[in-house]
Amino acid sequence: MSTDVTSSAGLQDLLSPRVVRSTVLPFIQQQVSELESTLSRVCRYHLGFIDEHGDPSSGGDGKLTRASLMMAVADGVGLRPEDVRSQAAAVELLHNATLLHDDIADSDELRRGRPAAWKVFGVSLAIHAGNALQALGLRLVVDDSGPGHNEIAGSFTEALGLVHAGQARELTIRPDSAGLAVYEHMVMEKASALLEWSLGTPAIRAGKPEKDLAALREAGRHLGIALQISNDVEDIWGDPAVTGKPIRGDITRRNLTFPVLAALSADNPPGDHLGRLWQADNTTAEHLQTLADLIDEAGGRKTAERLSRGHLDSAVENLGRAGLSPTATAELTTLFDRIVNRAV
Amino acid sequence: MSTDVTSSAGLQDLLSPRVVRSTVLPFIQQQVSELESTLSRVCRYHLGFIDEHGDPSSGGDGKLTRASLMMAVADGVGLRPEDVRSQAAAVELLHNATLLHDDIADSDELRRGRPAAWKVFGVSLAIHAGNALQALGLRLVVDDSGPGHNEIAGSFTEALGLVHAGQARELTIRPDSAGLAVYEHMVMEKASALLEWSLGTPAIRAGKPEKDLAALREAGRHLGIALQISNDVEDIWGDPAVTGKPIRGDITRRNLTFPVLAALSADNPPGDHLGRLWQADNTTAEHLQTLADLIDEAGGRKTAERLSRGHLDSAVENLGRAGLSPTATAELTTLFDRIVNRAV
Numbered sequence: 001m002s003t004d005v006t007s008s009a010g011l012q013d014l015l016s017p018r019v020v021r022s023t024v025l026p027f028i029q030q031q032v033s034e035l036e037s038t039l040s041r042v043c044r045y046h047l048g049f050i051d052e053h054g055d056p057s058s059g060g061d062g063k064l065t066r067a068s069l070m071m072a073v074a075d076g077v078g079l080r081p082e083d084v085r086s087q088a089a090a091v092e093l094l095h096n097a098t099l100l101h102d103d104i105a106d107s108d109e110l111r112r113g114r115p116a117a118w119k120v121f122g123v124s125l126a127i128h129a130g131n132a133l134q135a136l137g138l139r140l141v142v143d144d145s146g147p148g149h150n151e152i153a154g155s156f157t158e159a160l161g162l163v164h165a166g167q168a169r170e171l172t173i174r175p176d177s178a179g180l181a182v183y184e185h186m187v188m189e190k191a192s193a194l195l196e197w198s199l200g201t202p203a204i205r206a207g208k209p210e211k212d213l214a215a216l217r218e219a220g221r222h223l224g225i226a227l228q229i230s231n232d233v234e235d236i237w238g239d240p241a242v243t244g245k246p247i248r249g250d251i252t253r254r255n256l257t258f259p260v261l262a263a264l265s266a267d268n269p270p271g272d273h274l275g276r277l278w279q280a281d282n283t284t285a286e287h288l289q290t291l292a293d294l295i296d297e298a299g300g301r302k303t304a305e306r307l308s309r310g311h312l313d314s315a316v317e318n319l320g321r322a323g324l325s326p327t328a329t330a331e332l333t334t335l336f337d338r339i340v341n342r343a344v
Numbered sequence: 345m346s347t348d349v350t351s352s353a354g355l356q357d358l359l360s361p362r363v364v365r366s367t368v369l370p371f372i373q374q375q376v377s378e379l380e381s382t383l384s385r386v387c388r389y390h391l392g393f394i395d396e397h398g399d400p401s402s403g404g405d406g407k408l409t410r411a412s413l414m415m416a417v418a419d420g421v422g423l424r425p426e427d428v429r430s431q432a433a434a435v436e437l438l439h440n441a442t443l444l445h446d447d448i449a450d451s452d453e454l455r456r457g458r459p460a461a462w463k464v465f466g467v468s469l470a471i472h473a474g475n476a477l478q479a480l481g482l483r484l485v486v487d488d489s490g491p492g493h494n495e496i497a498g499s500f501t502e503a504l505g506l507v508h509a510g511q512a513r514e515l516t517i518r519p520d521s522a523g524l525a526v527y528e529h530m531v532m533e534k535a536s537a538l539l540e541w542s543l544g545t546p547a548i549r550a551g552k553p554e555k556d557l558a559a560l561r562e563a564g565r566h567l568g569i570a571l572q573i574s575n576d577v578e579d580i581w582g583d584p585a586v587t588g589k590p591i592r593g594d595i596t597r598r599n600l601t602f603p604v605l606a607a608l609s610a611d612n613p614p615g616d617h618l619g620r621l622w623q624a625d626n627t628t629a630e631h632l633q634t635l636a637d638l639i640d641e642a643g644g645r646k647t648a649e650r651l652s653r654g655h656l657d658s659a660v661e662n663l664g665r666a667g668l669s670p671t672a673t674a675e676l677t678t679l680f681d682r683i684v685n686r687a688v
Contacts, residue, residue: 036509036533038516101475105468124449125512127471131445131478132508138482139501145494153497157483164476165380168469172382189380 011063011338015331016072023081024067024088031089031140035132042129046100046117065339066091066198072335073199073216076328077206086140087152087201091194093137094156098163100130105167106253113244134160148204155200159193166190173256175278180261184225192224199223208323215322219336222315226340229308232257233301236292242342248288251295254278258307263300270297312340355407355682359675360416367425368411368432375433375484379476386473390444390461409683410435410542416679417543417560420672421550430484431496431545435538437481438500442507444474449511450597457588478504492548499544503537510534517600519622524605528569536568543567547666556667563662563680570655570684576601577648580636586686592632595639598622602651607644614641656684 011017032043044050051057067088074084081088102108103116104123110116118126141156166189173182199216234243235250236259250257256264263271264278274294280287295301316333324332355361376387388394395401411432418428425432446452447460448470454460462470485500510533517526543560578587579594580603594601600608607615608622618638624631639645660677668676 036512039509039512042512098475101471105471123467125515127445127449128508128512131442131475132505132512134475134478135501135505135508139498139505142486142497142501150489153486154483157479157486161476161479161483164472164479165383168380168383168472168476171469 076324097133162193196220219318226311259300263298420668434481441477506537540564566659603644607642
């Protein structure tokens with residue numbers, strides 16, 4: 001149920017990801033290299049800067065989606081990349097801190113097509129490394145003294161609290177009628193909070209009116225839901241070469257992702273059949289295929305894809321009301337689409 | 345190698361711990377009760393507010409040492425408890441976040457005489473709960489807008505980074521001549537950073553001169569070293585009924601704590617003997633007793649106790665230069681002594 005993305009292909013023809021590569025990425029590399037040396041090594045491995053032997057690596061790094069969104073909005077409100085460089089770095093560090101810890105919590109052995117950090121360095125160091133990335137991100141935001149810094153820092157710690165709440169709430173989703181409501185609540189915390197912050201922060205810095213800020217946050221909220229549901233679909237029917245993770249990790253662990261919840265609540269024979277098979281302690285590829293087929297037949301896939309598309313449309317709609325420059329609006333519209341639809 | 349303390353007895357005749365119980369503790373309880381419900385339950389268990397069945401519990405909570413120190417300094421610089429209530433709550437939340445994660449990282453099954461949170465709720469929830477406590481503490485500090493708030497928040501995130509660095513550095517200590525230097529570096533990060541912040545923050549809030557602030561921070565630095573070395577001694581020769589942890593956890597795991605490093609570098613026959621036995625994969629009580637005896641005979645215990653006393657003296661000496669009221673100085677002197685010497 002990760003909201004991470006793998007390949008850096010597919011965004012490089014856009015401006016904001018190139019700005020991130022030239023402005024934010026070197027800054028992150030420098031900051032992380034100044035951490036205590038063991039932590040630095042674990043973090044640089046997780047971020048894809050080095051391989052497990054400590055040699056430089058160009059693979060495995062993420063798309064830096066959140067930083068790209070932030071840079072695109074910055075451009076759209078007339079800021080220079082440097083004006084939100086610390087914040088763009090911080091949101092990527094925070095996001096990666098949650099991934100480091102998530103992989104331990106979920107016993108996920110693969111991340112971006114490479115062994116997860118805890119498999120290489122052990123649980124202990126991976127826990128500390130996640131904390132170190134989180135602390136570093138917070139320090140960058142708290143130490144910043146540009147316009148709106150109090151509001152930016154306050155909303156950052158609030159978003160962080162929401163992400164942790166969402167991670168815990170995810171564990172409480174049950175396969176009953178209330179499950180979909182809990183799922184929706186979880187997604188807004190776990191997936192949307194940092195995206196809302198990424199889109200809203202440049203507007204705060206630029207002193208934009210409250211209605212523009214509200215539209216950007218609303219766009220982030222819808223984008224998070226669209227992305228999470230799209231990732232849920234991808235886990236079941238996507239290509240592991242694209243996701244960088246083993247296929248069907250979610251249904252192997254019987255995570256109640258959106259397509260499953262939609263199928264279970266569909267009130268039709270395949271949904272009922274799925275309900276009977278769901279709890280069986282069977283993780284063979286054949287059984288997972290049966291579950292996937294039943295989810296599809298019950299309509300879970302179609303409902304998920306439709307809902308994801310609807311939220312993507314709402315995200316783009318809100319973007320159009322945010323008072324950004326037309327160029328930035330076009331860039332963000334393309335970014336939104338690529339982020340959500342990379343593989344579904 | 346924990347820097348936590350167990351029993352709340354032994355401080356209650358002092359003013360500042362009573363202020364903490366009446367002002368800070370209810371605030372922490374309220375804040376933690378507002379977390380997502382599963383996280384809230386894990387955190388309230390870890391903090392000793394409830395037992396594993398969710399029933400109210402009065403046992404297992406810590407001494408709230410850091411908040412007490414902060415309240416004593418606040419009194420000594422003429423502040424009201426409410427003026428640093430959020431900060432006092434934050435430092436306890438942060439400290440407890442590190443304990444939650446430390447217990448997972450060290451596979452420690454016992455905390456304050458009760459099963460550690462990860463043993464009761466699982467690794468996954470305990471990781472998220474530690475993150476939630478950390479995020480909550482940060483939010484309290486960042487949302488505060490009283491005098492000196494930028495400097496207070498900045499030094500808090502800096503301290504947090506140091507704590508994580510120290511936790512990782514601890515894993516890199518080797519039984520060689522460089523080991524003691526690495527140990528010292530580690531203690532200043534892991535044990536002293538939050539104590540320095542606790543003592544310094546009220547002085548920043550009250551606008552005290554830089555020299556007073558420097559003296560308080562220096563006191564915190566020495567107090568941290570004294571406390572850590574004292575805890576190291578306690579792990580080997582202390583009473584598990586007082587520590588709330590299994591005896592000799594550190595030497596069972598072959599952690600290179602100060603008495604061990606001092607013994608290994610003593611250049612005498614028991615030290616050499618210890619060096620030969622140290623790596624043996626033997627955790628029987630008898631073997632641990634042999635190791636403990638060799639550490640003692642090599643002078644490791646005496647050196648540790650002398651050094652801990654020396655740093656406690658330096659802490660008190662710096663306290664005397666901090667420009668606090670005589671009543672507060674007396675209270676803090678007693679607090680320092682009780683914190684370091686509760687069981688050695």
